[in-house]
Amino acid sequence: MTRWWLAGLAILLLWFGYGASPYVALYRISQAVRAHDTATLERRVNFRTLRLSLTRQAHAAAVDAIAARRDLSLRERTILTEASGALAGPLVESLVTPETLIDLLDDGWPVRAGLARESGPREDAPGDTTATSRDASKKDGLGLNASTFGQLFALFRSAEPRGFRGMVVSYPPDRPIENRFRLRLRLRGWTWRLVDLELPSALRARISQRLTGALQR
Template structure:
């Protein structure tokens, strides 16, 4: 009976550590952003996956405005990813990520005062941390999407996706608010001409 209790306790403890670990990784990323520590940010971010995430959102926003069939939309998305790559290169850097995660805007894109909601990786209170934990969406055992602005409506939220890579949670995607998606879509359309 004692061994059953010990093993159950160890399994429960391991599960609790696993459930909290992405939030600890996000907190570590927030400290790296505050310190502007490019090396630590580079360890915590998968820039290739982040580029794909941003390209998907920008192309999705752009293709909503086009009157094309579903088959043509898929072909346009594949071609658009190649066209967008140069525009995304300047957005998917540690410095651009610091700009975005510090105040919710990209200084290269948005004029001062045109930002979406202010974001914070630091929950500030236990109640806010609990709310973020409850609203986060697990995608199996290896990925989780966490809302950074849980009090905002979904179309104004920043949501980050972390994926387990080995024993480290790494940022692989940022779901941008629709206003920022539209600004990036306009910029990409201008850059591709």
């Protein structure tokens, strides 16, 4: 009887450990972002799948923007659509680095990648404009905040399981859906890694403007 009781307890502890493990991973990613620890972040992020995902999002946003333009002929739209597909990969490659990902997860906007907010400082303004924008974003609570039990619990409430080895978390949990990031973690071996990040509509639109602007040069 004691043996069965111990076996059941061991299974229960293992199940509890598995259930808590993605949130431990979120906490560690959040701490790496706060500490600007690129080495830890690189171990916790699959940059290849992340770049592929963001490339698809950037291209889709550019295609929508091109389709909405009434001043273009069908042939011109086709040409721009094909060109945006060719440019999306190199653009995202330059944007998705450990440093810019830290900037994005820290305050919700990759200012260091040259994507200044519409209402923020100009991209060509002299000096370091990232601090002001980052401080304003932190006040708005746009970053990945998973440093306290309350913040982790809020993320837990927004979590959506994806089978046994996947989970999607949307944040900030108190924002409308269109203003949230959707972060997907996947378990590989014994480590949960960030493999996908769905951007909020405002940021997708800003990247689309960057992409379509490059097409017009």
